[in-house]
Amino acid sequence: MSGPGPATRDxxxxxxEWYFGSGAVRLRTTLGSCVAIVLWHPRLKLGGMCHYxxxxxxxxxxxxxxxxxxxxALELxxxxxxRSHTQPGDYEFKLFGGANMFPSGQRRPDDVPARNVAEALALMHEHGLPVKAQSLGGEGYRQLVFDLESGAxxxxxxxxPAPHGTP
Structure with a gap:
């Protein structure tokens, strides 16, 4: 992946946090037990991401x-x-995160990662939003970069451990 051009906002x-918009914007996040919902309108090149x-x-x-x-976060x-006068069904939805961040097999009693994954899938089903791609559960962090201009x-x-300077 090449670096952002001079007009690209990172x-x-x-x-x-969450963001919705268009244009030369790259959204980045690092996930552990948290989940990101990513949406993109391929024709209008409009989309966003949340990190819950x-x-x-x-x-x-x-x-x-x-x-x-x-x-x-999904409601936002x-x-x-x-507000953009589009329909949720016109977007591609992708889900990421919900990893166990404890050493091999150890789980917290409240199992937040599994609950986060279950909620993401339930919300997609409840709203009738088909999931185009997902990478959920497992162990370790995930770093995402989402280009709003191309949908990549x-x-x-x-x-x-996650790279220094990332949550």
């Missing part, structure tokens, strides 16, 4: 939508889809 999404940490929160009340939670992205997505999966 945006690194941290846990709980947890499947949902028990009581949102009147609080605004928060990208840290799967259901709310779908809100942008509606690169993924690197590692089993050593």
């Amino acid at each position: 945006i690194f999404l941290r846990p709980g 940490m947890l499947p949902n929160r028990s009581d949102r009340g009147s609080q605004p939508l928060n990208g840290r939670y799967a259901d709310e 992205l779908l809100g942008e889809v509606r 997505l690169w993924m690197r999966q590692g089993h050593e």
Whole structure:
């Protein structure tokens, strides 16, 4: 992959962040137990990504939508889809992450990675959104780079600690 051109904006999404747009933008993130939902409209070259940490929160009340939670992050992205006068079914959806970050076979009692993966798949089914590609579960981090101009997505999966400076 060549480096971004002079007009390409690189945006690194941290846990709980999301982005939707078009043009010369590359979205980047590093995932462990978190999950990224990526969507792209191939004809309009419009898309986005979220990086959520947890499947949902028990009581949102009147609080605004928060990208840290799967259901709310997807709702934020779908809100942008509606504002762009497009339909969710016109987009390609891809799912990444939900890895066990503990040494071989050890699991946390709350098993957040498995819950994050299950929620991503359930949300896609609930909204009738076909998943074009996925890399979910397993062990180790995943680094993603998503080019909004071309729709190209690169993924690197590692089993050593995530590179310095990434969450």
